[in-house]
Amino acid sequence: DPEETLKPRPPVVTIMGHVDHGKTSLLDALRGTDVVRGEAGGITQHMGAYQIKTKGGDFVTFLDTPGHAAFTQMRMRGANVTDIVVLVVAADDGIMPQTVEAINHTKAAGVPMIVAINKCDKPEANPQKVRERLLEHSIVVEEMSGDVQDVEVSAKTGKGLDELIEKILLQAELMELKANPDRMAEATVIEAKLDKGKGPLATVLVNRGTLKVGDILVVGTESGRVRAMLDDKGRQLKQAPPAMPVEVLGIGGVPMAGDLLTVVESEQRAREVSAYRQEQATAKRTAMAPA
Ligand code: GTP
Ligand code: NA
Ligand code: MG
Numbered sequence: 092d093p094e095e096t097l098k099p100r101p102p103v104v105t106i107m108g109h110v111d112h113g114k115t116s117l118l119d120a121l122r123g124t125d126v127v128r129g130e131a132g133g134i135t136q137h138m139g140a141y142q143i144k145t146k147g148g149d150f151v152t153f154l155d156t157p158g159h160a161a162f163t164q165m166r167m168r169g170a171n172v173t174d175i176v177v178l179v180v181a182a183d184d185g186i187m188p189q190t191v192e193a194i195n196h197t198k199a200a201g202v203p204m205i206v207a208i209n210k211c212d213k214p215e216a217n218p219q220k221v222r223e224r225l226l227e228h229s230i231v232v233e234e235m236s237g238d239v240q241d242v243e244v245s246a247k248t249g250k251g252l253d254e255l256i257e258k259i260l261l262q263a264e265l266m267e268l269k270a271n272p273d274r275m276a277e278a279t280v281i282e283a284k285l286d287k288g289k290g291p292l293a294t295v296l297v298n299r300g301t302l303k304v305g306d307i308l309v310v311g312t313e314s315g316r317v318r319a320m321l322d323d324k325g326r327q328l329k330q331a332p333p334a335m336p337v338e339v340l341g342i343g344g345v346p347m348a349g350d351l352l353t354v355v356e357s358e359q360r361a362r363e364v365s366a367y368r369q370e371q372a373t374a375k376r377t378a379m380a381p382a
Contacts, residue, residue, distance in 0.1 A: 105202075112180060120249055180206060184210075194230060205241070209246060283347065293352070
């Protein structure tokens, strides 16, 4: 619709980097939470989706990836939700195999990157070496007169975190990210699961429009009605604007990461759309099945 009124929306930032380089710790420091401590073995198993309010009142949405499988899988399914990648590199460990993979995925996606050189509190930290080694992967950071923003941080001491946020907001400003909040919502499934008590739960990121409690929806081949929505701190929400991640209750089954959620005007329409999508999915499976 060319008549749509687009309004500025928060950037969606995906955090990538090698195992244990401090992705979740950085987000914890930014959010004032302690997710790492609650993780089995300190390993991120699920995609986390969070929105923070910056000191200046701007919002930034963060996706924390368990490895970058989730990022690649979603992209393969056509879900390009990431505006900016923050590449986390531990200053003691340096460039590792998964750092290189993250660089390659980011380049393939054509998404701008900001390098956060983490663990700079450690005596063995060598941020300059990280910058030099990045050159081998054609990443030329500002410090080396390039155009990729970089910042020295410590999730432990909080060093550089304000600067990291500033750089994210600067990058976002250049991109002029906009969406129309005044329409029926479209969202992308970030992750989904079956909860014993609550039933199917999906964490979705609103792409455009505003998702509301009571909305009738189709997501992948499932349909339902938004019974409740929770933010990343478990607070109930009545509505979710563009770039807001929320957990949705009320879907008939468990959708897949990367599935599109579409709000429709009636239950009749929801049944039609989900039946159509089921046919398409079946046709695709039949076509792909070995003879
Ligand atoms: P995965 O999700 O398993 O890939 O790890 P991650 O990248 O999320 O790293 P995580 O936040 O789990 O941190 C790994 C370890 O590094 C933990 O023991 C953290 O306490 C530690 N760590 C993270 N950031 C810093 C930092 O800035 N300084 C120091 N000294 N330790 C840190
Ligand atoms: Na970890
Ligand atoms: Mg983690």
